[in-house]
Each structure stands twice: as structure tokens, then as C-alpha cells.
Amino acid sequence: MRRLGSVQQKIPCVFLTEVRNEPSRKRDCQQFQVVATENVNPAALESDIHCAVATEKFDGTCCYITTYKGEPYLWARLDRKPTKQADKRFKKHQYLQKTCKGFVWNVDEDFREVPESWIAAHRVQHENGHPVPDEHGHIPGWVPVDHTNKQYCWHASVVNYDSAVALVLKTHGEDEGLLEIVSIPLVDLMEQTLELIGTNVNGNPYGLGSKKYPVHVLVPHGVLHIRNPPPVDFQQLYSWFQECQEGRVEGIVWHCDDGTLIKIHRHHLGLKWPVGDSFLNTRPVVVHVDEKLDPDASEKDLFKSFSSINGKFFSCIQDIQFEP
Template sequence: MQKIPSLFQRDYKGNRQVIDQVVDGCQWVLLGEGMATEKIDGTCCMIRDGELFRRHDRKQGKPAPNGWIAAEPAPDPVTGHWPGWTKITDTPADRWHREAFDANRSLPNGTYELVGPKIQGNAYELTQHELRSHESAAQYPLFPRSFDAIREALQEMLIEGIVWHHPDGRMCKIKRRDFGLPWPVSDC
């Protein structure tokens, strides 16, 4: 799973929030193409053939860890980052992944978000760790497609953000925090 670009350009010289300028390659969203789904706030992982993997972004010039599986054929030409996967182990760093996976080992192949008490501030106020499938994320077929309307919709919703999925496989995202809106929201 490649790094998903943000829909709008970020003001890196100012407040680091997005501005009303679309990132190259994401214009299809404003043209009404693709399906909007909830962006789940967790840690990305993958199940393949009954094994759990965590996302591992290989930095430019760094060697691949043992067993690393590339998610893309080559590193990003601009940043040099190369997303991929490493198998979950018995180390303490992977204990929350193991807890969630052990609770439901019958999950099908696919990508998931690890969520729970020790992940990303526990935005969903869970008492146990779990894996939430990207495939089953809530869909929003009528989600707005303009800068102001997207900001207003996210202001009203209790979700981290939106990921658009194009039929050809492209994806694009936007988060509440991109507009300076708080996340998590205390009412979640």
C-alpha cells in the first residue's frame, strides 16, 4: 500500500494547513470520480496468508529490515521513501498487533488499521485492540468535492478524515487536522 497523497497543497511556510490548491494527480476527486470512505485513525497493517505484517516506511539510503516486503516497485522519486511491510514478531513493539490479531485470526487477506487503547491516542475509546478493515470502512457516495464544502463536512463529522478510491486504484486523502480542526474530537 503506497503512501496516499493529500487532496490539497499544504502551506509549509505558514500554519502547515491545506490551501485551496489541488495536489497534482488528485484533480479526479474534484471531478466527482471515485468513492469517499472514512479514514480510520490507526496504524496500517496487512494480513497475507494467515500472517500479520506492519507497515514499514524504508527511508532513503537505509537498508531493508529482514523479511521486508516492498509495497511499491521502487522508492518515491521525490522523498526516497519506500513503503513496505515487515512481519509481526514476538517483540514488545508488536504486542498490540498480536493482541488484535489473536482475537480474530480468521480475518481475510487485506489491509487493516490497528486501533485501540495504545494506538494514536485511542480516538475510538476502545478497551481492546482490534483490526479494522479498509475494505469495510464507511462509504460516503455524496461527500462534497470542493475545498470549503469538504472543510464544512469534516467539521460536522466525528471522523479523522476521508480517503477517496478511484476505480483504477488511485487514492487521495484529507484529514480534519489538515484544516486545523481538532482530532480526536472529545465526543467520539
């Protein structure tokens, strides 16, 4: 599995963007939205976007695998965010100035507390030894996923620390058109970022599982390549998202040769997401999960559930159901 760029920071849009005074299609209660112009972002051109690897952008929550207490561990995304008062001042500045730039933060007073185990993401800038916010007013970071923390119970369902493995969705080694769900040693995923998708994540845009039998998996960033990507041109990208089956995705992330990541989201183009029949659900999937489990494991243990259908093929991941 080729390792592409790690998602540690907010990824810039492939086009220059502007703020419009109209309700956001992406965030409820936000009375402005950020949309793409037709001008390609100079940062994308500098990184040779036209030679980059185009991959599917997944709609879930970002995770990271790195060491915790000497062992490989799954970490959940937790950005350190402003207090309500500070965020109000920031949003007012953004609305009036039509840009995030130029706003001055008081990092000691303007940001919420985070757990002691929290770490800042790679490349977060520091001043006087303290991390400072990005242009969006966040300090990206991570917290380790503990099975005792109910806030991260869906993250915890895709890792087994006793066996040191994770449940991962990826392309099949011998057939790129076939997906597979496998258990992969955490050590083999070290320093990678992945997207947690499933029943209880971001409104479940892919329609996975059910309330009684939820389905969640990790998708390594960059693992699902777009086979016939459109040129980096506003109108051609717009048409691709609208008219092509492969364009029924949340967005594209380009992985440039210099390590830079560039993205486009359907919302940048004024297009709806989620869509009813996403491209993910057009691809067959096979399950290869055969874990030796604790005999006392719950019937709803995700590793146990996947092990019960080990070797089975499905027309798409949405068809995987664990109901008896």
C-alpha cells in the same frame, strides 16, 4: 465485504498542498506544517474523484495480510527511514525550498537498517534492484508480526495463528448502521490492508478499553462508507468536518474506480484531531466472536475476552469493557 483499494503508499491529498512556516498541528517539534490550498489536486480529477467511494479514514497503524513462510500472516507497517543526519539535510531542503522535490538521496548510506524479513510495499520504485524513497523520504514496507516480538504485541493480540483468524471491526452484513466485531479467517483477508486501532495505538483517539484491559481491533480499509459525503470543495469539506456529526472523523479516503486512493485529513484544513466525541462512537456494535481457545490461554487473551461477550450488543465500541 467489498474489497476497495489497498493502502501501500502515502496517499495524496485531494487538494494541492503548501508548506507554511508555523508549528505543525500534527507532529510535535516540527516547525512547519503542510496545509491544503483550495485547488483540487489534478491527480484526483484525473481519477474522477467526483465518482469515487468516500470512506472514513481511521487513526491507527497500517497493517497488511499476506503470506509468510507459506501461511497467511499479519504484517506491520515499517517504513525504512533516513538516519538522523540524512533526515536533517532533507528537512532543511524542504524548509528552504518549500518542497520535497529535488532532494538527492544516497540510499546505501542515508537509510537505517531493517530486519531481514522486511519487504517493500507494492509500487515502491526500484533502481539497480534496490527500493528507493518516495517524495517524503520514506521507503514504505512491512515486517511480519511475530508473537515473540514485544514491539508488535498489540498487533499480535488481534491475530491467532493457531486458528488462523483475526479480530475485525466492520459493518454488519444486514444493517450498515450497525457495526460488528468478528473473527475472520486470515485467508479471507489476503492481500488486504487494515488499520489497527485501540488502547495502545496512536494515543487511543477513540477511547477504547483501558490500561488494565486493552481493546484492539483491525478495520479493513474502505469498509466504513461515508453515507452522505460532501462535494470535493474546500469550503464545503471544511464546513462538513466542523458542523456534521458524520464529519467527526480523522479524515476521508476516496477510493476511485481506477484504484487510486485520495485523502483529506482534518489537519490539512487546520482543524483539530482527535475530537472528544468521534463519529465511530455514535454507532452501535455487536460482538460475534466464538473461538475454540487453548484452555491455558491468559485471562487477558483478546479472543478469550471477546468470546466471553459473544452475542452482546453495545451502544458503541467505546462501551466494550472487559473488567469483571
